[in-house]
Each structure stands twice: as structure tokens, then as C-alpha cells.
Amino acid sequence: MTRITVINPNTSVELTDAIALAAREVSGAGVTVRGVHPVDGVPSVESHAEEAIAAVGVLAQVREHQADTDAYVVACFGDTGVQAAREVATCPVVGMTEAALQTACLIAHRFVVVTLPARTVAHSDRVVRALGLEHRCSVVAVDVPVADLVGGSTHLLDAFTDAARTAMASDGAEAVVLGCAGLADLVGPLSEALGIPVVDGVAAAVGIATGLVAMGLNTSRANTFAAVELP
Incomplete structure (x- = not known):
């Protein structure tokens, strides 16, 4: 079973549910999709300031769900927090x-x-x-x-x-x-x-994330995305 966690960087429950539903509709057999979002943050990401706040929420969600996630999808155009999430996550992170x-x-x-x-x-x-x-x-x-x-x-x-x-x-x-x-x-x-x-x-990201897991591929730790430990 491949476990995909789809992170909506804003705090909207309604949008998170809609995004997760769309992701499930394109996921194949043997793939489970969970939609999550920050508890605290911004209701939408429409400015650079909101993007900075939302990126912190993305990192928090990555850390919270490490134990039961095989790949993350970040569902925000602009790929909010994706680069930082790749340094923190223990599995692939795919920006939509x-x-x-x-x-x-x-x-x-x-x-x-x-x-x-x-x-x-x-x-x-x-x-x-x-x-x-x-x-x-x-x-x-x-x-x-x-x-x-x-x-x-x-x-x-x-x-x-x-x-x-x-x-x-x-x-x-x-x-x-x-x-x-x-x-x-x-x-x-x-x-x-x-x-x-x-x-x-989102559909594209779910497909790519599933493929990376199936191929046993993860983020390279050689240099750019070397793992970091946060307090």
C-alpha cells in the first residue's frame, strides 16, 4: 500500500477536502490518499507574505505525518514550502x-x-x-x-x-x-x-509521487537537499 499525504498549505477545510477527493479519483489501486492542512496559518495563499506563513505550516505537516507517509504532495501553485520540505521529509515531496x-x-x-x-x-x-x-x-x-x-x-x-x-x-x-x-x-x-x-x-503530482515510490526513488541527500534537523 502506497500512502500519499496531500498537504494543502492554507487552512481551508473545504478546499482540503475537495483537493483530497480529486487526488483519490486519479490514484490507482493500492494507493491511499489523505488530505491535511495546517491548523494555524492563512485561509489562502495569494501574496508573498501569506506564502511565507503557509510554508511554515507545510513543514509542520511534513513533520507530523512522517511515520505513516510514503510520499507528500504539496497542493499549492507556486510549490509553497516544497524545497524546505524536501530537506525535512524522509520520503519524496512533489510540488503540484x-x-x-x-x-x-x-x-x-x-x-x-x-x-x-x-x-x-x-x-x-x-x-x-x-x-x-x-x-x-x-x-x-x-x-x-x-x-x-x-x-x-x-x-x-x-x-x-x-x-x-x-x-x-x-x-x-x-x-x-x-x-x-x-x-x-x-x-x-x-x-x-x-x-x-x-x-x-494535483493529479499530476499524485501520479508522479506514486511512481517515485514504486521505483524506490527518494530525494537525493548528496548536497542541495541534504537532511536538516529542526528544533
């Missing part, structure tokens, strides 16, 4: 942003991240540039708060469709990466509307 972007690379030459709200574009750009993908990936935003995802995201279909179509026309995007956790219910409708593949980062 990196997972989504790497997955998109396998199915399209050029692609677009459609994120929300507008002020988080820099968070997505950071990961795109860290992976050296700025020549293949553009980032656009639908300017609504993360709180609008509570209860589902299909009401944003028209806005996401318009944003993606603009990128298809201007940048030659051949696939879409959904730039926030909690957007899984947009995958099917958006792909149908656009006629191109749509990648959900």
Missing part, C-alpha cells in the same frame, strides 16, 4: 506546480498556465523560470480570489476558456495547466471547450 509543468512538457511543445488571482502570476513565473521553461510556457490569470473555489470551480469555465484561447492565439499554447489546487472539476469541461489537453497539478 513542478509536476504539472513537467507533465505538460510531455504532451505539448508550448503551453499556458492559467492561474488565479492576478497577483499570483509571479509565483507561477518563479517555478517556470526555475525549471527553464519560460521559452515554452506563458502565464496568465483570471483575477478572482481562491475563496471562489469553495464549492467548485465550474462557474469559472468561461473566464478560463477566454484566458486560454488568448494564449493559444498569441503564444501558440497547445495545452493548459490549471494554476491552482481545487480546479480539478474544470479539466473535462475546459478541455472539451478548447480541444486541447488540460493538466491538473
Whole structure:
């Protein structure tokens, strides 16, 4: 049995439950998924200050669930706290942003991240540039708060469709990466509307995390992610 712990870095119970449900729907036989979130922190991660606070919560969740986790998925676009979590965790840590972007690379030459709200574009750009993908990936935003995802995201279909179509026309995007956790219910409708593949980062991360465990691979401790002990 492979045990995946999906960490939602914000404190929203509703979003955590929705993210965990979406993760379970794509997990295979022999995989269990648990969704967790910090008890204290921020209700959403939409600024650099909120991201810093949320990263501390991610580390706390990693430390709390070490004994019964085979891999972690961090479900926040921008991969909040992922690098630090890799130093602390005893098993693989997969960020949904990196997972989504790497997955998109396998199915399209050029692609677009459609994120929300507008002020988080820099968070997505950071990961795109860290992976050296700025020549293949553009980032656009639908300017609504993360709180609008509570209860589902299909009401944003028209806005996401318009944003993606603009990128298809201007940048030659051949696939879409959904730039926030909690957007899984947009995958099917958006792909149908656009006629191109749509990648959900949580689903991509669960698949990659499961594969790493199956292959017996863990974070290298040689240098960059050498283990650290926290007080």
C-alpha cells in the first residue's frame, strides 16, 4: 500500500477536502490518499507574505505525518514550502506546480498556465523560470480570489476558456495547466471547450509521487537537499 499525504498549505477545510477527493479519483489501486492542512496559518495563499506563513505550516505537516507517509504532495501553485520540505521529509515531496509543468512538457511543445488571482502570476513565473521553461510556457490569470473555489470551480469555465484561447492565439499554447489546487472539476469541461489537453497539478503530482515510490526513488541527500534537523 502506497500512502500519499496531500498537504494543502492554507487552512481551508473545504478546499482540503475537495483537493483530497480529486487526488483519490486519479490514484490507482493500492494507493491511499489523505488530505491535511495546517491548523494555524492563512485561509489562502495569494501574496508573498501569506506564502511565507503557509510554508511554515507545510513543514509542520511534513513533520507530523512522517511515520505513516510514503510520499507528500504539496497542493499549492507556486510549490509553497516544497524545497524546505524536501530537506525535512524522509520520503519524496512533489510540488503540484513542478509536476504539472513537467507533465505538460510531455504532451505539448508550448503551453499556458492559467492561474488565479492576478497577483499570483509571479509565483507561477518563479517555478517556470526555475525549471527553464519560460521559452515554452506563458502565464496568465483570471483575477478572482481562491475563496471562489469553495464549492467548485465550474462557474469559472468561461473566464478560463477566454484566458486560454488568448494564449493559444498569441503564444501558440497547445495545452493548459490549471494554476491552482481545487480546479480539478474544470479539466473535462475546459478541455472539451478548447480541444486541447488540460493538466491538473494535483493529479499530476499524485501520479508522479506514486511512481517515485514504486521505483524506490527518494530525494537525493548528496548536497542541495541534504537532511536538516529542526528544533
